[in-house]
Amino acid sequence: MNSNNYIDFHCHPSLKPFGKSFRKTPVGQNSADRRRNSSIWRYDPPSVFDKALNYLSGLTKFSQSNFTALTLGGVDTVCVSLYPLEKWFIRNKMKNELILDLASNFALGIGAKRIDHIQEMQDYFADLLLQYDFYRQLDGKVFRVGGNRVRYKLVRSYDEILELREQxxxxxxxxxxxxxxxxxxxxxxxxxxxxxxxxxxxxxxxAIKNWEYRPFFITVAHHFWNDLCGHAPSLTGVITKYADQGEGLDTGFTPLGWKVLERMLDNDKGRRILPDIKHMSVRARQEYYEFLERPEWKGKNIPLIISHGACNGLRSASDPVQAHPLTAAPLNPVTINFYDEEIIRLARSGGIIGLQLDERRIASKDTLKHTKKSLYRHKIMHYRSGLLWNQVRHIITVLDAEGLFAWDCMALGSDFDGIIDSLNGFWTAEELPFLADFLERHAFNYMKEAVFKVPENRIGADEIVQRIFSTNGHEFLSKNFI
Structure with a gap:
């Protein structure tokens, strides 16, 4: 079985199996039996009903990034996200407890026992430790997928990744x-x-910085106020009627938040943790950029990382207009997405953006409404992959106009299993090779007529895709995951 050497900078393989592990005592057991719902290797491709449900409602009941699907999709390096679900998803405005439980379990697909546990949550850190241990339990255990011997290994540095490839x-x-x-x-x-x-x-x-497998990066904010850093509006659809994001929305860092940030970035004994700026409010992001300009941090070579994000097509928060209307028009102009000014800043910092695969993020409602439909799978894949290509096309346009090489800061950050509405036709990690193929078609067609300010930005369509799915990620890790 050949690997495509793909890297995914953000997905949640453990979210569903870890949730299902709460059916038995002790909780948090990662089953070595791949047939069990509580196994991170359980293969759970979507049925026709699952796909129809996702298409009509945006709900994803199937597993997208289990390690069997990652294996079949050619992923050889993955940044797994430990995420204790915020209780305010589940403890919300819905009054009837039975309906609340049923609705939450249906929407999240993590099991009723896990829902009960989250509702009563009083210690997120203890839950984090359980999730960390969940990955350690099957670390290095060999399974068979398609007749081949496969495993996953937790790594502490890029050098360890290279050692694995040699072995x-x-x-x-x-x-x-x-x-x-x-x-x-x-x-x-x-x-x-x-x-x-x-x-x-x-x-x-x-304590986290002293883990054997220290996190490479941590997303500073998420969906709800965390007393440390303001968040951007992130919820859409019916859930906004029940889950209130209002507290702390669009605010900046708190004094305690600054203390945590400085400790993350402290590189004593080489144990720095990079802040992931996804989900931060616009104000908090701006405060962070200003923080990095301080004399004590300016020379530290701290790259910006957006593990799973998208562009909003607007010039900046202070000047929210479309500087490049042709490429900006299809994008979703919301503040959780990133301004042109931020993409330029990221590229200049040696940073990286993992392009997410959530249709609701990468495209505007009008774009989704007018995207062509078809009953034929290959046509669906062509039309829906075009939504992702729109993001790539905008980034190249913005960076080339700035006189920058544009092809070294983009990667993949699928957000699979992160409660997303993934691109129709590309349901799980298993379909990533198809996404790469269709993206290359868009790149080839674009390059036939593209005009660049920077001559080096004219590269082959195959190299574009290779960079996004693999090369850029490996180079970023080689420089920063040390």
Missing amino acids: ADSSRIRTIAVIISIEGLHVLNTGLRKEPVEAEVLQNIR
Whole structure:
């Protein structure tokens, strides 16, 4: 079984199986039996009903990034996101407890026992430790997929990834390198709508930095107020009627938030953790950029990372107009997405943006409404992959206009299993090779007539796709995951 050497900077393989593990005691057991719902290797491709439900409602009941699907999709390195679900998804405005439980379980697909646990959550950090242990339980265990021997291995540095690749030639075991990341600093036990205990919060970030498999990056904000950093509006559809994001929305960093941020970036003993700026409010992002310009941080070579994001097509928060109307028009002009000014800043920092595959994020409602429909799978794939290409096309336009090489800052950050409405036709990680193929078609057609200010931006369509799905990610990791 050949690997495509793909890298996914953001997905949630454990979200559903970890949730299902709460059916038995002790909880948090990652089953070595691939047939079990609580196994991170359980293969769960979508049925026709699953696809229809996703198409009509945006709900994803099937597993998108289990390790069998990642293997079949050619992913060889993955940044897995530890994410204790915020209780305010489940403890919300819906009054009837039975309906609340049923609705939450149906929408999230994590099991009724897990729903009960989250509703009563008083310690996000303890839940984080359970999720971390969930990955460690099957670390290195060999399974068979398609007649081939496969496993995943947690890694601490890019050098360890290279060692795994060298070992694969002799061992004949296909290995997926797993990099730990975290989504949301509420994991430090904040955001519980009570005053956080500073000593506890700082002790928790110190403990995380001392893990054997230290997170490479942590998403600072997420869906709800975490007492540390303001968040951007992120929820859409019917859930907005029940889950209130209002507290802390669009605010900046708190004094405690600054203390946590500085401890993350402290590179004592080479144990820096990069802040992932996805989900941060516009104000918080601007405060962070200004922070990096301070004399004590300016020379630290801290790259910006957006593990799973999209462009909004607007010039900047202070001047929210379309500087490049042709490429900006199809995009979703919301503040959780990133302004042209931020993409330029990211590229200049040596940073990376993992392009997410959530239709609701990467395209405007009008674009989705007018995207062509078809009953033929290959046509669906062509039309829906075009939504992702629109993001790529805008980034190249913005960076080329700025006189920058544009093809070294884009990667893949699917957000599979992260409660997303994925591109129709590309349901799981198993379909990533198809996405690469269709994206290459769009790139080839674009390059036939494209005119560039920077001559180096004229590269082959195959290289464009290789960079987005693999090369850029490997180069970013080689420089920063050390």
